[in-house]
Amino acid sequence: MADELKRGLEGVLVAESDLSYVDGEVGKLVYRGYDIEDLARGASYEEVLYLLWHGSLPTAAELDSFAVDLAAERDVGDDVIETVRALADAGERPMAALRTATSMLSAYDPDEESDDDGEATLRQGRRITAKIPTVLAAFERVRQGEAPVAPDPELSHAGNFLYMLTGTEPDAVSEETFDMALTLHADHGLNASTFTAMVIGSTMADVYSGVTGGIGALSGPLHGGANQDVMEVLHEIDASSKDPVQWVKDKRDDGGRIPGFGHRVYKVKDPRAKILEEKLRDLSESSGDTKWLDYTTAIEEYLTDQGLVEKGIAPNVDFYSGSVYDSLGIPVDMYTPIFAMSRVGGWIAHVAEYQEDNRLIRPRARYTGPEDSEFVPLDER
Numbered sequence: 015m016a017d018e019l020k021r022g023l024e025g026v027l028v029a030e031s032d033l034s035y036v037d038g039e040v041g042k043l044v045y046r047g048y049d050i051e052d053l054a055r056g057a058s059y060e061e062v063l064y065l066l067w068h069g070s071l072p073t074a075a076e077l078d079s080f081a082v083d084l085a086a087e088r089d090v091g092d093d094v095i096e097t098v099r100a101l102a103d104a105g106e107r108p109m110a111a112l113r114t115a116t117s118m119l120s121a122y123d124p125d126e127e128s129d130d131d132g133e134a135t136l137r138q139g140r141r142i143t144a145k146i147p148t149v150l151a152a153f154e155r156v157r158q159g160e161a162p163v164a165p166d167p168e169l170s171h172a173g174n175f176l177y178m179l180t181g182t183e184p185d186a187v188s189e190e191t192f193d194m195a196l197t198l199h200a201d202h203g204l205n206a207s208t209f210t211a212m213v214i215g216s217t218m219a220d221v222y223s224g225v226t227g228g229i230g231a232l233s234g235p236l237h238g239g240a241n242q243d244v245m246e247v248l249h250e251i252d253a254s255s256k257d258p259v260q261w262v263k264d265k266r267d268d269g270g271r272i273p274g275f276g277h278r279v280y281k282v283k284d285p286r287a288k289i290l291e292e293k294l295r296d297l298s299e300s301s302g303d304t305k306w307l308d309y310t311t312a313i314e315e316y317l318t319d320q321g322l323v324e325k326g327i328a329p330n331v332d333f334y335s336g337s338v339y340d341s342l343g344i345p346v347d348m349y350t351p352i353f354a355m356s357r358v359g360g361w362i363a364h365v366a367e368y369q370e371d372n373r374l375i376r377p378r379a380r381y382t383g384p385e386d387s388e389f390v391p392l393d394e395r
């Protein structure tokens with residue numbers, strides 16, 4: 015029905031897309047037909063970017079040249095680092111700093127604004143995707159009073175980020191885990207930030223504008239951020255020396271929700287959560303510190319026994335990603351920026367795909383304001 019109002023556009027189809035599909039009933043996520051589990055276990059984030067941007071998995075030679083081209087774009091230049099430093103000194107929040115710095119990057123992009131073909135979008139997208147980790151790592155280091163670490167083109171996208179963040183090359187388990195986390199968060203249908211980037215892209219604005227808008231949308235607590243809440247809960251439980259199950263019981267008795275459980279689309283355990291749970295297990299075994307694993311396992315078992323999972327309120331990706339990032343030594347307020355660092359691949363893919371057969375996105379609101387208001391000049395009001 016043409017005039018039916020769909021608040022939040024829930025369930026409204028606005029585009030066709032070959033990029034990703036979520037089946038919330040069975041807990042399935044695919045990128046271009048490939049199961050997320052196969053991609054997370056078998057492909058690097060660079061391969062997934064290639065898949066999303068170019069339509070098929072790369073051959074070894076294609077991946078090689080794609081990864082070299084991506085790595086070659088990591089440097090951001092002194093002006094951007096100085097801006098990042100100024101933002102850190104001002105106490106800016108990481109997502110806001112990322113938004114400002116990403117917007118600034120367009121000033122140094124060699125593609126002209128008039129180059130609005132799909133190839134230019136992907137070239138610019140490649141630069142943005144390569145530079146976001148550099149911006150984020152520099153921001154984290156300068157706010158800790160440390161010098162930024164220059165990117166190493168020999169390292170993978172995931173390995174280089176951890177290297178720039180910590181100043182030391184990550185071990186194989188950490189690099190593989192972080193790479194998987196990037197793949198798992200790369201795309202997820204028309205979520206709010208992807209849709210934001212698409213709306214901006216539909217005006218044929220440049221992709222920097224779309225990504226900057228996507229970062230803004232992702233920064234809201236209803237979108238990115240739940241993994242921070244999970245980690246804060248785990249820290250709270252730890253600080254209170256309370257049994258995790260008791261904490262959950264008390265929280266539910268107070269009518270509170272358990273962060274990391276429930277999802278608008280998934281009615282069973284999020285497939286991404288299953289993979290991250292395994293990685294948390296690997297990280298805990300390799301470090302010998304099983305605290306977060308023990309807490310999350312106890313909470314999940316308890317809530318399953320309570321019938322919550324059966325009711326469709328199952329662990330989502332955030333239930334495990336927070337403790338995985340914590341095990342990698344990443345500070346809590348960098349979790350959402352890391353989400354952006356991964357999802358940027360999906361934003362760019364959706365903008366490029368949509369612009370191929372572009373139609374300006376322009377819905378309308380049902381007007382509920384007054385009619386026939388009589389205008390009174392300012393000096394008579």
Ligand SMILES: CC(C)(COP(=O)(O)OP(=O)(O)OC[C@H]1O[C@@H](n2cnc3c(N)ncnc32)[C@H](O)[C@@H]1OP(=O)(O)O)[C@@H](O)C(=O)NCCC(=O)NCCS
Pocket residue numbers: 240270271272273274275276277278279327330331332
């Ligand atoms: C994600 C979320 C907003 C989805 O909510 P939704 O699909 O709109 O579901 P509703 O808010 O309608 O909740 C349905 C029922 O499940 C309960 N529920 C939902 N999530 C719950 C949670 N995390 N803990 C306990 N109960 C929960 C609600 O209280 C409600 O119960 P009721 O019918 O007895 O009132 C919700 O599950 C939530 O707030 N989760 C915690 C935050 C989180 O992890 N967000 C990240 C998502 S990736």
